[in-house]
Amino acid sequence: MVDLSVEICGLKFRNPILPAAGPTVRDGDALMKVAEGGAGGLVAKTVSVSPAHVPRPSMVKVKDSILNAELWSDLPLEQWLRYEYAKAKKTRLPLIASVGYKADEIRVVAPKVKAAGVDALELSTRHLGKDPALVIEATKAAKEVVDIPVFVKLGPDAFDVTQLAREVEGAGADGIVAINTLGPGLVIDIENTMPMLGSVSGYGWLSGPAIKPLAVRCVADICRAVKIPVIGTGGISNGRDVVEFIMAGASAVQLSTAAIVRGYKIYGLMADEIAKFMRVKGYNSIADFKGIALRHLPEQPFRTTAKPPEVIASRCTGCGLCEQYCVYGAVKVVRKIAKIDPVRCYGCGMCVSVCPVRAVRF
Ligand SMILES: Cc1cc2nc3c(=O)[nH]c(=O)nc-3n(C[C@H](O)[C@H](O)[C@H](O)COP(=O)(O)O)c2cc1C
Numbered sequence: 107m108v109d110l111s112v113e114i115c116g117l118k119f120r121n122p123i124l125p126a127a128g129p130t131v132r133d134g135d136a137l138m139k140v141a142e143g144g145a146g147g148l149v150a151k152t153v154s155v156s157p158a159h160v161p162r163p164s165m166v167k168v169k170d171s172i173l174n175a176e177l178w179s180d181l182p183l184e185q186w187l188r189y190e191y192a193k194a195k196k197t198r199l200p201l202i203a204s205v206g207y208k209a210d211e212i213r214v215v216a217p218k219v220k221a222a223g224v225d226a227l228e229l230s231t232r233h234l235g236k237d238p239a240l241v242i243e244a245t246k247a248a249k250e251v252v253d254i255p256v257f258v259k260l261g262p263d264a265f266d267v268t269q270l271a272r273e274v275e276g277a278g279a280d281g282i283v284a285i286n287t288l289g290p291g292l293v294i295d296i297e298n299t300m301p302m303l304g305s306v307s308g309y310g311w312l313s314g315p316a317i318k319p320l321a322v323r324c325v326a327d328i329c330r331a332v333k334i335p336v337i338g339t340g341g342i343s344n345g346r347d348v349v350e351f352i353m354a355g356a357s358a359v360q361l362s363t364a365a366i367v368r369g370y371k372i373y374g375l376m377a378d379e380i381a382k383f384m385r386v387k388g389y390n391s392i393a394d395f396k397g398i399a400l401r402h403l404p405e406q407p408f409r410t411t412a413k414p415p416e417v418i419a420s421r422c423t424g425c426g427l428c429e430q431y432c433v434y435g436a437v438k439v440v441r442k443i444a445k446i447d448p449v450r451c452y453g454c455g456m457c458v459s460v461c462p463v464r465a466v467r468f
Contacts, residue, residue: 108384109391110377112146114335114357115255115280117200117225119146121377122392123348126339126360127152127204127230127259128174128313129165130370133181134193140365141197144374148194149360152178152204152230153186153219155211161304165366166293170343171314172363173291175305178206178230183215191222202257206230208240209247217251226255232286232311236263238270242277249278257337259283260328262320271328271336281335283360284328285321287311314363315341322354329355330400343367345379352392353399412453413468417444421465428457428466 110121124147125131125140132151140148158177165174181190186203194201203224205215216227229248234240241258248256256278262285264270271282289311293302301308321340329336338356342348343364351359365372389395414436424442436450437457444466446457457466 108381108389110146110381110384112358112392114337115226115257117147117202117255119200119358121146121373121380122352122356122358123373123376123380124149124202124337124358124360125365125373126362127228128362128366129176130362130365132179134190137190137194137201138197139370140373141194141199143365143370143372144377145199146358146373146377147200147202148197149202149228150186150191150194150204150224152206152232153181153183153215154178154206155183155214157182161306163302163304166302166310167367168293168312168314169316170363170367171312171316171341172366173289173293173303173310173312174287175303175310177233183218187218187222191219191224195223200225202226202228204228204230204259205248207233207244209243212244212247213251216248220252220254224254226257226280227252228257228259228283230259230286232259232261236265238264238273241270242273245274245277245279255280257281257283259286260324261286262288262317262324262340267324268327268331271332275332275334279334281337281357282328282332283337283339284324285317285340287313288317288320313340314367315343317341318347322350325351325356326354326400326403329397330403342376345376345383348376348380349383349395350399352396355397355400357396412451414446414448414451414453415455415458415466415468417446418465418467419443421463423463423465425462427460427462431456431460 112122164176201224203219258274258279290309303310318341325338335357338351339360342361422443429437434452436447
């Protein structure tokens with residue numbers, strides 16, 4: 107029996123998959139659906155002193171990713187304090203409230219949210235701009251006014267996310283969440299020549315699979331720089347992605363885009379996928395593989411010679427994707443099995459990453 111539970115800052119999560127602040131956690135009813143969908147704990151939509159005026163349209167799908175112009179919650183803080191958190195608490199899962207933004211706002215919002223019974227705070231720094239001092243001030247303010255764990259969520263656009271993480275830890279943060287969306291970006295509707303989003307200039311912020319490698323890199327860098335727990339977020343769409351973040355050092359993960367695209371059932375489906383992976387690999391607990399990829403990062407040898415991958419013939423279905431993606435013309439499917447020409451192979455690795463059944467490997 108594998109154990110998916112994790113404990114972070116005294117909070118006990120039944121599995122490491124949490125929702126990220128966004129439309130899938132926009133109120134108490136939505137949070138209840140997240141719990142029914144199998145998430146390990148809850149994170150609510152960001153609240154601030156006053157409700158947001160969200161531009162419409164607020165979301166546009168870009169392949170499997172999303173560009174969004176959603177701000178923080180458009181519900182009044184009072185409504186969250188009276189009804190929405192209470193509904194979410196009925197699930198009995200740990201509840202993290204996301205709050206924003208500047209130190210003086212945090213001083214007002216954080217104690218009220220704590221009094222509503224949430225278990226921890228997450229500081230959203232999305233609208234603080236690029237000045238790290240504002241993030242530090244907000245962190246200190248939260249730590250002054252509440253005695254529950256404070257997680258600080260960092261964006262990928264910080265000048266030096268590792269240094270900022272160190273400073274946030276120094277300012278008293280109990281944990282870090284990384285990363286937020288990346289932007290601004292622009293999508294134009296070529297039928298009417300207008301931006302797809304209703305925000306100023308049509309700008310929006312990118313989430314989903316497109317930002318995942320950036321998020322994993324940030325998480326790995328931050329995990330090597332701080333001692334406090336790190337929750338990874340950005341582009342997670344299946345159980346293997348969750349494992350990747352945990353191997354990069356994350357204690358748990360959050361996701362938003364995948365739940366928007368595939369619905370609330372995704373948390374439980376991912377938990378099943380992780381459990382299956384753990385059984386195959388012989389891991390009994392999340393701690394067994396947390397951070398195990400980090401040891402390879404500093405010592406990864408720099409290699410410029412090609413090492414052709416091998417094909418596991420018994421797994422190969424002859425689908426031909428590896429041949430299609432090989433720009434060097436080194437792969438050919440012969441009698442339904444991929445063959446790699448070691449002379450032509452550049453060792454680029456593309457065939458390994460496109461094989462749907464993992465029959466091609468280094
Ligand atoms: C539509 C939308 C709304 C979001 N709203 C918030 C928010 O209110 N506060 C916040 O800190 N992050 C917000 N985010 C960022 C997500 O919490 C998350 O960090 C980001 O989307 C990366 O994860 P993902 O790729 O799994 O979506 C939002 C993301 C999306 C897509």
